[in-house]
Amino acid sequence: MRKALPILLGLLVLLILGLFLGLKVGSLDTSYATVFEALFAYDAQNGTHYSILHLRLPRLLLAFLTGASLAFSGYLMQALVNNALADPYLLGTASGASLGASFSFVLLTDLTFMGLYLPPFFALVGSFAVTLVVVLLGSRRGQLVPSQMLLVGVALSSLLTALVSLIMFLSDSESQLKSVVFWSMGGFEKADWSNLGYPATALAAGLVLFFFLQRHLSVLLLGADRAETLGVDVRLIRWLMLGAISVVTGFAVAFSGPVGFVGLMVPHITRALLGTTNRFNLIACALAGGLFLVVCDLISRWIYPPAGMPVGIVTSFFGVPFFVYLLRRKNYRFS
Amino acid sequence: MKQTKFLPFWLPLRLFVGLWCFLLFSACDSKKAVAPATAAFHTVTDDLGRKVKLPVQPRRVMALAPSMTEMLFAVADTATIVGRTQNCDFPKAVLTKPVVNNYPMDYEKLISLKPEVVFATEGIISMEVAAQVEKLGIPIYFQAYDSVADILRGLRNLGFLLHRPEKGNAVADSLQDRLNQLAADSAAGTRPRVLAITWKDPIYVFGRNTLLTDKLRFAGGQNAVTEVFAQPYPALTREYILKMNPEVIIGGSFEQMEKTFFSLYPELRRIKAYRQKRIFAVTDDLMSRPSPRVVEGIAELKAVLR
Numbered sequence: 001m002r003k004a005l006p007i008l009l010g011l012l013v014l015l016i017l018g019l020f021l022g023l024k025v026g027s028l029d030t031s032y033a034t035v036f037e038a039l040f041a042y043d044a045q046n047g048t049h050y051s052i053l054h055l056r057l058p059r060l061l062l063a064f065l066t067g068a069s070l071a072f073s074g075y076l077m078q079a080l081v082n083n084a085l086a087d088p089y090l091l092g093t094a095s096g097a098s099l100g101a102s103f104s105f106v107l108l109t110d111l112t113f114m115g116l117y118l119p120p121f122f123a124l125v126g127s128f129a130v131t132l133v134v135v136l137l138g139s140r141r142g143q144l145v146p147s148q149m150l151l152v153g154v155a156l157s158s159l160l161t162a163l164v165s166l167i168m169f170l171s172d173s174e175s176q177l178k179s180v181v182f183w184s185m186g187g188f189e190k191a192d193w194s195n196l197g198y199p200a201t202a203l204a205a206g207l208v209l210f211f212f213l214q215r216h217l218s219v220l221l222l223g224a225d226r227a228e229t230l231g232v233d234v235r236l237i238r239w240l241m242l243g244a245i246s247v248v249t250g251f252a253v254a255f256s257g258p259v260g261f262v263g264l265m266v267p268h269i270t271r272a273l274l275g276t277t278n279r280f281n282l283i284a285c286a287l288a289g290g291l292f293l294v295v296c297d298l299i300s301r302w303i304y305p306p307a308g309m310p311v312g313i314v315t316s317f318f319g320v321p322f323f324v325y326l327l328r329r330k331n332y333r334f335s
Numbered sequence: 336m337k338q339t340k341f342l343p344f345w346l347p348l349r350l351f352v353g354l355w356c357f358l359l360f361s362a363c364d365s366k367k368a369v370a371p372a373t374a375a376f377h378t379v380t381d382d383l384g385r386k387v388k389l390p391v392q393p394r395r396v397m398a399l400a401p402s403m404t405e406m407l408f409a410v411a412d413t414a415t416i417v418g419r420t421q422n423c424d425f426p427k428a429v430l431t432k433p434v435v436n437n438y439p440m441d442y443e444k445l446i447s448l449k450p451e452v453v454f455a456t457e458g459i460i461s462m463e464v465a466a467q468v469e470k471l472g473i474p475i476y477f478q479a480y481d482s483v484a485d486i487l488r489g490l491r492n493l494g495f496l497l498h499r500p501e502k503g504n505a506v507a508d509s510l511q512d513r514l515n516q517l518a519a520d521s522a523a524g525t526r527p528r529v530l531a532i533t534w535k536d537p538i539y540v541f542g543r544n545t546l547l548t549d550k551l552r553f554a555g556g557q558n559a560v561t562e563v564f565a566q567p568y569p570a571l572t573r574e575y576i577l578k579m580n581p582e583v584i585i586g587g588s589f590e591q592m593e594k595t596f597f598s599l600y601p602e603l604r605r606i607k608a609y610r611q612k613r614i615f616a617v618t619d620d621l622m623s624r625p626s627p628r629v630v631e632g633i634a635e636l637k638a639v640l641r
Contacts (some may be wrong), residue, residue: 026572026574027574028574047577047578047618050579050605055572055574056574110595112593112595112598115598162407177562178534179536187537189537190536306571306574306575307571307572308574
């Protein structure tokens with residue numbers, strides 16, 4: 001706690017600063033005073049107030065939720081398969097979602113149904129379906145075999161990527177091709193209050209559940225056998241982790257597209273800062289992941305106004321050097 | 336290298352075949368073409384500043400872009416047009432010509448049609464493809480257009496290159512007349528700010544440095560995008576569009592756009608164009624192709640803006 005508190009507080013302060021800055025930056029000139037007014041004395045007729053509350057805030061929150069979800073899932077995944085290279089997409093979530101979204105772009109003549117935009121729905125179905133297959137193939141007699149799941153996940157992801165390529169190759173119009181490519185780059189521009197609820201609920205439930213199970217996670221890093229002898233129900237906790245990863249990642253990817261690197265890097269950063277067994281690790285990890293994407297989205301819009309460049313490019317550009325620095329610090333160890 | 340004292344056995348054979356072919360082809364030629372000075376070439380500079388050596392009077396030509404095919408059909412002797420790309424569909428007569436895929440470029444088919452020169456537009460054919468075409472011994476000539484006037488200039492230029500200057504000038508002159516009429520009609524009154532959408536998710540639009548800006552000027556409107564971006568078709572955010580508050584939106588009928596655009600971005604229902612229901616569909620090809628039909632496109636825009 002003594003180590004975690006300043007770091008958690010620091011992350012929180014940075015996050016609030018990031019959100020506040022994010023609310024100020026946009027096409028319409030905005031002062032800090034206007035941001036305050038929009039938040040606390042909202043005037044529906046004022047275009048700037050409207051933009052702040054209905055465009056900038058949902059966008060920032062979606063960026064935050066996506067980053068937090070991916071970092072959270074990445075942390076769990078690394079603990080689940082006990083491998084430093086694991087990221088939340090190992091279950092085939094990203095490639096499954098890509099396949100689902102690509103299907104919708106190529107097969108559907110009408111992408112909206114009763115006012116509902118269908119690609120995120122297809123992406124969600126795709127990611128869950130693929131996760132299910134990976135889990136079925138990666139388990140034996142109801143027992144999850146992480147190493148096997150890892151391999152199945154990697155193999156299936158390659159297959160799905162090939163399928164997406166095949167769909168792109170067979171698509172008979174340039175516009176379908178464009179849709180698939182744009183989707184795969186990810187982004188937060190379609191953020192809307194109405195679609196923030198799902199990823200937020202999934203993430204909150206996951207965070208609460210695993211806050212109480214954090215000690216089990218730490219023990220699991222010692223290896224399944226030792227965890228078992230220390231009284232952890234390894235089988236149950238693995239299934240819980242798997243469920244949380246697939247739902248939380250699935251919602252994040254469905255609404256924002258597959259943003260890379262956050263889920264791999266942020267968990268390591270958290271461990272480098274807090275150590276491997278701190279009970280606030282998951283919360284810090286989610287906060288850091290969210291903060292990271294909020295900042296990356298700001299940078300992307302600052303470099304390439306107004307729409308910003310795909311956020312995945314920015315995450316790698318600014319994240320990798322920092323990541324390498326952390327990994328090379330002599331006291332960092334994965335487990 | 337080993338020297339041979341004797342002539343190889345196949346040399347007489349080759350000489351014989353060669354001679355035979357020569358006689359055969361020259362016989363065909365003498366029946367078909369009576370054009371004088373067939374071997375005359377000149378070197379010209381295209382719109383990209385490239386030096387291109389081509390026949391003074393090319394007898395086999397084709398275009399590697401739909402807009403350029405339309406340009407050729409307006410100026411060239413249509414019998415000299417030897418092919419089209421898979422996207423060329425105007426005028427209807429073009430559909431009888433053999434197809435050369437331009438993406439990916441079907442070089443073998445292109446060679447088989449033996450064009451003496453091919454025409455291309457900037458942006459559709461890459462420099463890499465152009466270099467490859469040149470390597471095959473086929474000169475490739477580029478045109479580029481920043482304004483409507485550039486297209487008319489392009490037609491006159493084609494007239495010169497195809498050895499039909501009167502035809503090129505006549506087409507350009509008649510288009511200029513219609514253009515002057517359209518512009519005179521739309522000189523008076525306020526010019527509504529028009530946002531033309533090319534892609535809905537993410538939102539891409541016709542930027543300032545596209546032909547549309549000039550076309551709207553003739554049609555009595557103005558491009559709502561006033562900022563010049565690096566990309567001709569920039570991606571915009573909802574907030575940017577709210578700030579522009581365009582008075583007219585082009586990209587689909589009101590009903591279509593309501594279903595496929597405003598349902599995705601309900602926040603944009605606040606803009607003037609939506610509130611006044613000034614949301615229209617125009618013909619895609621007229622919007623996107625810099626061709627002689629540009630004037631038709633302007634007339635369509637004008638009808639919509641009225």
